[in-house]
Amino acid sequence: MEEIIRVHQLSKRYAGSDRYALKDLSLSIAGREIFGLLGPNGAGKTTLISTLCGMIKPTSGELWFKNLNYRQHRREIQRQIGVVPQEYALYPTLTATENLSYFGSLYGLPAARLKQDIAHGLERVGLTDFAGKPIQTFSGGMQRRVNLLAGILHRPNVLFLDEPTVGVDVHSKEVIMALLHELNEQGTTIIYSSHHLNEAQHFCTKIAIIDEGRIVVEGKPQQLIESVSGASTLENVFIHLTGSQLRDYA
Amino acid sequence: MRKLFVSAYKEVLLLLRDWGGLAILFFMPSVLIITITLIQESTFKAVGESTLPIVLVDEDQGEIGKLVAKNLAEAPNVQLITEIAGQPIDDNRARDLVSGGEYQIALVIPAGISDELNDKVNHNVDKILGEFALTGDDSTTATGHQPEKKWKTKEINIYFDPAAGQTFRNGVKSNIERMLSKVEVQKIYDVFIDQMELTEDPGLLNDEIIAFNEIIAQKGKDGIIPNAVQHNVPAWILFGIFFIVVPLGINLVKEKNLGTYIRLRTSPVSYTVILGGKIITYTVICLIQFALMLLIAKYIFPLIGLIEFDPGAQLPLMVLIAFVAGLAAIGLGILIGTLAETQEQSAPFGAIFVIILAALGGVWVPTFIMPEVMQKVSAFSPMNWGISAFYDVILRNGTATDIARPLGYLLLFFVITLIAAIFYDKKHQTH
Numbered sequence: 010m011e012e013i014i015r016v017h018q019l020s021k022r023y024a025g026s027d028r029y030a031l032k033d034l035s036l037s038i039a040g041r042e043i044f045g046l047l048g049p050n051g052a053g054k055t056t057l058i059s060t061l062c063g064m065i066k067p068t069s070g071e072l073w074f075k076n077l078n079y080r081q082h083r084r085e086i087q088r089q090i091g092v093v094p095q096e097y098a099l100y101p102t103l104t105a106t107e108n109l110s111y112f113g114s115l116y117g118l119p120a121a122r123l124k125q126d127i128a129h130g131l132e133r134v135g136l137t138d139f140a141g142k143p144i145q146t147f148s149g150g151m152q153r154r155v156n157l158l159a160g161i162l163h164r165p166n167v168l169f170l171d172e173p174t175v176g177v178d179v180h181s182k183e184v185i186m187a188l189l190h191e192l193n194e195q196g197t198t199i200i201y202s203s204h205h206l207n208e209a210q211h212f213c214t215k216i217a218i219i220d221e222g223r224i225v226v227e228g229k230p231q232q233l234i235e236s237v238s239g240a241s242t243l244e245n246v247f248i249h250l251t252g253s254q255l256r257d258y259a
Numbered sequence: 260m261r262k263l264f265v266s267a268y269k270e271v272l273l274l275l276r277d278w279g280g281l282a283i284l285f286f287m288p289s290v291l292i293i294t295i296t297l298i299q300e301s302t303f304k305a306v307g308e309s310t311l312p313i314v315l316v317d318e319d320q321g322e323i324g325k326l327v328a329k330n331l332a333e334a335p336n337v338q339l340i341t342e343i344a345g346q347p348i349d350d351n352r353a354r355d356l357v358s359g360g361e362y363q364i365a366l367v368i369p370a371g372i373s374d375e376l377n378d379k380v381n382h383n384v385d386k387i388l389g390e391f392a393l394t395g396d397d398s399t400t401a402t403g404h405q406p407e408k409k410w411k412t413k414e415i416n417i418y419f420d421p422a423a424g425q426t427f428r429n430g431v432k433s434n435i436e437r438m439l440s441k442v443e444v445q446k447i448y449d450v451f452i453d454q455m456e457l458t459e460d461p462g463l464l465n466d467e468i469i470a471f472n473e474i475i476a477q478k479g480k481d482g483i484i485p486n487a488v489q490h491n492v493p494a495w496i497l498f499g500i501f502f503i504v505v506p507l508g509i510n511l512v513k514e515k516n517l518g519t520y521i522r523l524r525t526s527p528v529s530y531t532v533i534l535g536g537k538i539i540t541y542t543v544i545c546l547i548q549f550a551l552m553l554l555i556a557k558y559i560f561p562l563i564g565l566i567e568f569d570p571g572a573q574l575p576l577m578v579l580i581a582f583v584a585g586l587a588a589i590g591l592g593i594l595i596g597t598l599a600e601t602q603e604q605s606a607p608f609g610a611i612f613v614i615i616l617a618a619l620g621g622v623w624v625p626t627f628i629m630p631e632v633m634q635k636v637s638a639f640s641p642m643n644w645g646i647s648a649f650y651d652v653i654l655r656n657g658t659a660t661d662i663a664r665p666l667g668y669l670l671l672f673f674v675i676t677l678i679a680a681i682f683y684d685k686k687h688q689t690h
Contacts, residue, residue, distance in 0.1 A: 062525040063525065064521070064524050064525055084527045085527075087525060087526060087527040088527040090525070092521065092522060092525040094518045094521045094522065095518075096517065096518025096521070097517070097518060098517065098518035098519045098520075098521055098522040099517070099518075099519065100269070100273060100517070100519060101517070102272075102273060102276035102277065103269070103272055103273065103276070107269075107272060110265075111265055111266075111268075111269045112522060112526070114261065114262065114265040115262055115265070115266075115523070115526040115527070115528045116526060116527065117261070117262070117527075143276070159522065160522070169525075
């Protein structure tokens with residue numbers, strides 16, 4: 010498969026910190042992959058995703074999206090990616106349609122197409138009847154579904170997901186996962202970060218475990234499980250590689 | 260352009276759904292302008308039109324006491340109090356009445372002051388006339404000089420309420436001194452008439468020799484005479500406009516905390532466009548706020564006994580000032596919202612900062628009565644630039660050229676605060 014993201018010796022140290030959040034990290038992600046980024050708290054997952062989304066600048070190293078370098082083509086790259094943050098990144102007092110319409114417009118989508126896609130999207134996630142209701146009246150699961158729609162309206166080539174199913178009910182989770190599979194089948198590369206190792210094991214086609222700003226291991230879920238003797242789940246592999254010590258950072 | 264428009268539209272929707280924010284933007288300034296103008300109007304009346312009660316204790320019971328009582332009784336806006344519940348007032352009672360806050364001023368004419376004044380005036384007139392040998396008094400010396408005589412000066416006591424300000428005390432003191440001088444001059448004049456044995460009063464004191472004509476210096480002939488309304492309307496319009504800092508700051512902080520900020524920062528749109536949407540919306544809000552305040556001043560003020568405010572032909576320049584002041588306020592709001600991490604930081608800081616700027620800028624107290632140091636500090640308040648521009652237009656019939664300097668400062672303030680916010684955001688988010 011064609012390489013869509015390439016990271017070369019990426020390092021990031023935040024201003025005022027003596028600790029590297031990422032240290033000489035190199036990575037390659039192929040197109041149409043569902044790539045899982047796993048790691049304990051403070052391992053560097055959020056920093057890596059934020060850098061890949063163009064939100065923060067690396068201290069050193071290079072990143073490419075297809076053949077576009079992030080330093081020179083940030084805006085062009087941002088047109089082709091979608092982001093679904095862990096937070097409900099929606100305006101609570103606006104309706105589902107108003108939220109989606111606003112975020113879709115920022116990608117320059119024509120009004121007619123946007124209207125059609127919003128209606129189709131809301132129907133796909135079972136929220137047609139709630140289109141005109143303010144987001145603040147929605148349950149957690151409903152908000153997660155709108156949150157996901159806001160990130161995919163412009164049909165991105167790469168979709169970044171940060172804990173897309175945290176705090177949702179089983180039914181909402183089913184709808185979200187099904188939609189993500191559908192998107193991937195249509196050609197969208199998914200980069201997924203989560204603490205739900207069981208979900209990652211079944212959802213991802215490839216996984217990288219990050220710890221202390223470096224990639225510890227990378228491979229298909231089954232390969233990783235088989236590489237550790239006695240491991241039957243990804244969770245066993247994770248504990249084996251990162252240890253069972255608590256990782257608390259302030 | 261469409262991104263800018265949808266960003267502005269989103270801000271309008273957010274505002275329309277936020278009743279608390281709308282109250283801050285429209286209701287509060289409306290209440291404020293009416294309340295403060297009514298209070299200020301009363302203050303103006305307190306020193307100008309309304310009645311000031313003065314307690315008079317006449318221990319003299321002579322000519323001077325009667326003259327002072329007559330002058331006070333005839334003075335406009337003075338209510339003479341000489342007894343309480345049918346009982347005469349003495350020195351101690353007068354002091355208690357003032358120190359207890361029941362009255363602000365008491366005047367005590369000491370016993371014997373009339374006799375002493377008569378004695379003194381007679382002596383001095385005799386002495387002067389003796390110099391010209393116009394009197395054949397036996398007491399004159401061989402050289403025509405009277406022997407020097409010493410008097411113990413009698414003092415009229417004025418008790419002031421401790422809460423009365425220095426300006427008020429000086430004003431009252433000056434008026435009483437003027438009145439007593441008049442009494443003295445009249446007395447000297449009467450003695451001269453008497454001593455010179457004139458049968459008819461030549462009427463020398465009937466007309467004032469020097470009179471004052473109070474003119475407000477303005478450009479043009481159609482200038483408006485300043486009043487409390489013309490001070491308060493522009494001042495509180497600016498205060499209302501600058502209070503936009505609070506909801507705008509909260510808006511930005513909320514966006515950061517909601518996570519929508521992440522979505523905005525990862526979308527192919529510059530932060531300047533996102534801020535542009537806010538600038539457009541809040542500028543329109545400022546102008547609506549300005550229009551609302553003007554409508555209140557024009558149509559509501561007369562209904563509640565205040566003077567109508569009519570901008571007349573100066574309206575376009577006033578709109579221009581409101582527009583530029585709005586930009587300055589928005590720049591400040593964006594900067595505060597960018598620097599603050601939480602609503603608990605942005606809201607109180609924004610509100611207090613605006614109140615400080617208002618105080619420094621001359622919204623509460625005109626700058627000319629501030630201490631010199633504060634007048635210098637005041638020159639750095641954007642609200643002072645706004646008020647200066649409004650005063651130039653309203654009170655001095657100023658033109659666009661006259662207000663170019665304060666408007667330039669306001670625009671510069673907007674540009675600097677906006678650049679600082681963008682720079683800080685860039686630095687903070689990407690490093």
